[in-house]
Amino acid sequence: MATEIERKFLVRDDSWRAQALPGVPLMQGYLASTPTVTVRARLEGEQGVLTLKGATHGIRRSEYEYPIPAEDAKAMLRELAQTGIIEKTRYRVPCGPQTWELDVFAGDNAGLVVAELELSHEDEPFERPSWLGVEVSDDPRYYNANLARHPFKHW
Amino acid sequence: MATEIERKFLVRDDSWRAQALPGVPLMQGYLASTPTVTVRARLEGEQGVLTLKGATHGIRRSEYEYPIPAEDAKAMLRELAQTGIIEKTRYRVPCGPQTWELDVFAGDNAGLVVAELELSHEDEPFERPSWLGVEVSDDPRYYNANLARHPFKHW
Numbered sequence: 010m011a012t013e014i015e016r017k018f019l020v021r022d023d024s025w026r027a028q029a030l031p032g033v034p035l036m037q038g039y040l041a042s043t044p045t046v047t048v049r050a051r052l053e054g055e056q057g058v059l060t061l062k063g064a065t066h067g068i069r070r071s072e073y074e075y076p077i078p079a080e081d082a083k084a085m086l087r088e089l090a091q092t093g094i095i096e097k098t099r100y101r102v103p104c105g106p107q108t109w110e111l112d113v114f115a116g117d118n119a120g121l122v123v124a125e126l127e128l129s130h131e132d133e134p135f136e137r138p139s140w141l142g143v144e145v146s147d148d149p150r151y152y153n154a155n156l157a158r159h160p161f162k163h164w
Numbered sequence: 165m166a167t168e169i170e171r172k173f174l175v176r177d178d179s180w181r182a183q184a185l186p187g188v189p190l191m192q193g194y195l196a197s198t199p200t201v202t203v204r205a206r207l208e209g210e211q212g213v214l215t216l217k218g219a220t221h222g223i224r225r226s227e228y229e230y231p232i233p234a235e236d237a238k239a240m241l242r243e244l245a246q247t248g249i250i251e252k253t254r255y256r257v258p259c260g261p262q263t264w265e266l267d268v269f270a271g272d273n274a275g276l277v278v279a280e281l282e283l284s285h286e287d288e289p290f291e292r293p294s295w296l297g298v299e300v301s302d303d304p305r306y307y308n309a310n311l312a313r314h315p316f317k318h319w
Contacts, residue, residue: 040216041196041203046244048196048203061195063244071243073236081228088226089201089218
């Protein structure tokens with residue numbers, strides 16, 4: 010078990026692409042989403058990942074993540090997902106000692122780009138690159154589980 | 165992914181104990197239970213197990229099962245379980261070419277003993293040992309997810 014501490018921002022422009030590593034295509038769907046737990050299946054390139062996240066407390070939530078066979082992830086997305094499937098490409102962008110993750114959404118969320126930074130503790134300082142926009146950590150619309158249900162194109 | 169085909173019976177008497185292998189203590193709880201998926205954390209001796217089961221169609225349902233660290237299973241049962249915790253001891257009882265699993269419940273389900281047999285196809289023949297009682301495969305009260313919510317002592 011890990012505790013995930015994550016800050017999430019919008020993105021001002023495309024200048025991050027100059028520093029980005031090659032993107033990985035992600036497909037993910039939510040198999041269950043209750044007030045206390047979210048269960049997510051993800052296909053990350055050719056690797057399946059099963060993730061359980063506990064309730065969010067501020068920017069902190071418990072997270073359990075396990076690699077699973079890609080075939081299992083595909084079958085879960087096909088047969089068990091209770092929401093739409095999120096499609097996005099994830100780019101890692103090193104920035105000083107930290108690495109940002111930039112999610113460029115496609116499908117029903119096309120047009121949305123979100124930058125996330127995982128921190129080891131809530132007060133960890135971090136550099137704010139020039140492309141960084143407003144923080145949306147506290148805005149539930151940007152939770153991926155909500156983007157699967159109420160995609161960006163309907164906002 | 166596997167498809168689970170399981171038949172479930174009550175038990176007439178204790179004579180199965182003569183053939184039983186040593187029992188394994190199980191603790192399990194349900195992290196999410198929706199019409200389409202059930203997510204279960206289990207502590208099986210000192211091994212954690214995470215299981216997702218799809219909707220039941222007759223005696224058949226899809227099942228995904230992964231070993232996880234015991235510490236993760238304990239934390240999930242403590243922090244994420246949405247129901248009571250089921251405690252039981254599982255005994256394996258070989259019987260001809262098949263092996264029955266006998267669950268002797270404790271805690272709020274004490275007094276309940278259920279015999280289960282996993283089949284490789286729905287019409288697979290099997291021996292009916294003398295201790296076998298009535299079939300309850302179709303009775304939702306005996307689903308473990310329901311026993312966690314409405315335990316045997318309240319029936």
